[in-house]
Amino acid sequence: MTTIALATGSGSDHHDELTMMVREFATKRIRPVTEDLDATERFPSEIYEHMGQLGLFGITIPETDGGSGGTVTDYVSVMEELSYGYASVADQCGLVELVGSLLATFGSEQQKATYLPGLLAGTTRCSYALTEPGAGSDLGGLKTTARKDGNDWILNGEKIFIHNAPVADFAMVLAVTDPDKGKRGGMSMFLVEADLPGVQRAYHEKKMGQKASPVGGFIFSDVRLPADALLGAEGAGFSAVLQVLEKGRLGIGALANGISRAALDTAREHAQSRTQFGQPIGQFQAVAFTLADMATDYEAARLLLRRGAELLDRGEPAGMACSMAKLFASEASIRTTSRAVQILGGSGYIRGVEAERLYRDARITTIYEGxxxxxxxxxxxSLLR
Ligand SMILES: Cc1cc2nc3c(=O)[nH]c(=O)nc-3n(C[C@H](O)[C@H](O)[C@H](O)COP(=O)(O)OP(=O)(O)OC[C@H]3O[C@@H](n4cnc5c(N)ncnc54)[C@H](O)[C@@H]3O)c2cc1C
Structure with a gap:
């Protein structure tokens, strides 16, 4: 499988070496098993442990906390390359990046020592649990509560659509601690061990795509949490969510763009090898122009993602740029994968053919992470402010 462009060129040798290393990993280690993972929905622990050894978890987490000490620009490239291999694998990288970043930023020394080593080694499994039946886009609707009981907290509520919930060792859970204060000041983040009494893994969802990413729910029934389960300050949970929001959006945008690149590659190969009416179908202008549109979508998304990452790396306001990048890259991935299916013809609709899987894997990218x-x-x- 050839790639259409080298998504390198940040001007830094380290960045380009990292990108090429992840590209090789995705090509040799992920792509050979992707269709099998899609069919079996297996959680590929061995791939995650290998990624941990390569330093592919915690790309932007400081080296002093066990991370790779990289930039957001590095992270965006890693996500695209992993997703070119398989979006579910990139998803795991993105999840650890968010949870690990919050631990590194807000965690006590004890919390960091407990969770970060296993998380970054790819051996401890985490969840990031915000969404609830009544609170998706609007976290203001959160109903999960944590109330003080002496030094402890008592957690009650339900979380749905949570990545890794069926397999997680612990979850980072957003809960209401002061209903009078609303999102800012009234919500706190907790580190909840999944085997505590009162924690129930509610279900394991059957999804359209990204099949090797297990997604499910948690039900919390009078779960007693020790005082040091609180991450950061009481009431600072929502601002913690905001802290990683923009990086998270770029990560999912890059994941979507990795899917687009894979869609373009498989469509281009088919356009060159499939003959109808006595010539390769890529010789028909309708097919050739479709490939041109796909490549343009991919490159435009890559530039928007790069711009958002550079702003974050420079510590400049990046909210609008990151939203534009996520919006464009995710919507583009739906266009590119749909076009790939069309170029593949009937075979693009058949299970086990890459274009069919990519079409399903792309669909969630315009929904999760905003x-x-x-x-x-x-x-x-931002425009009307
Ligand atoms: C595979 C998968 C993995 C996920 N992983 C996680 C996870 O690990 N952790 C986690 O916490 N959550 C996770 N989620 C949940 C995900 O973040 C939510 O599904 C997403 O935020 C949307 O929320 P919702 O589904 O409740 O949709 P809703 O918020 O109910 O939205 C429904 C529709 O209404 C639209 N809408 C809502 N508000 C507005 C508005 N103000 N203006 C215009 N349109 C609006 C939305 O855009 C959407 O089209 C996951 C979901 C899936 C499917």
Missing amino acids: TSEVQRLIISR
Whole structure:
């Protein structure tokens, strides 16, 4: 499988070496098993342990905390390369990046020592649990509560659509601690061990795509948490969520763009090898122009992602740029994968053919980590402010 472009060129040798290393890993270690993982929905622990050894978890986490000490620009490239291999694997990298970043930023020395080594080695499994039946795009609707009982906290509520919930060792859980204060000041983040009494893994969802990413729910029934389960200050949970929001959006945008690149590669190969009416179908302008549109979508998304990452790396305001990048890259991945299916013809609709899987894997990218409508809200509010 050839790639259409080298998504390198940040001007840093380290960045380019990292990108090429992950590209090789994705090609040799992930792509050979991707279709099998899609069919079996197996959680590929051995791939994650290998990634831990290569330093592919915690790309932007400081080296003093056991991370790779890289930039957001590095992280975006790693996510694209992993997703070119398989989006579910990139998803795991993105999840650890968010949870690990919050631990490194807000965790006590004890919390960091407990969770970070296993997380970054790819051996401890985490969840990031925000969404609830009544709170998706609007976290203001959160109903999960944590109330003080002496030095302890008592956690009650339900989380749904949570990545890794069926397999997690612990979850980072957002809960209401002061209903009178609302999102800012009234929510706190907790580190919840999944085997505590009262924690129930509610279900394991059957999804359309990204099949090797287990997704499910948690039900918390009078779960007693020790005082040191609180991450950061009481009432600072929502601002912690905001702290990693933009990086998270770039990560999912890059994941979507890795899917687009894979879609373009498989469509281009088919256009060159499939003959109809006595010539390769890529010789028909309709097919050739479709490939041109796909490549343009991919490159435009890559530039938007790079721009958002550079702003974050420089510590400049990046909200609108990151929302634009996530919006464009995710919507583009739906266009590119749909076009790949069309170029593949009937075979693009058959299970086990890459284009069919990519089409399913792309679909969630306009929904999680903030829907496209939420990104448009953020962009339009910035324009009209
Ligand atoms: C595979 C998968 C993995 C996930 N992983 C996680 C995870 O690990 N942790 C976690 O906490 N959550 C996770 N989620 C949940 C995900 O983040 C939510 O599904 C997403 O935020 C949307 O929320 P919702 O599904 O409740 O949709 P809703 O918020 O109910 O939105 C429904 C529709 O209404 C639109 N809408 C809502 N508000 C507005 C508005 N103000 N203006 C215009 N349109 C609007 C939305 O854009 C959408 O089209 C996951 C979901 C899936 C499917």
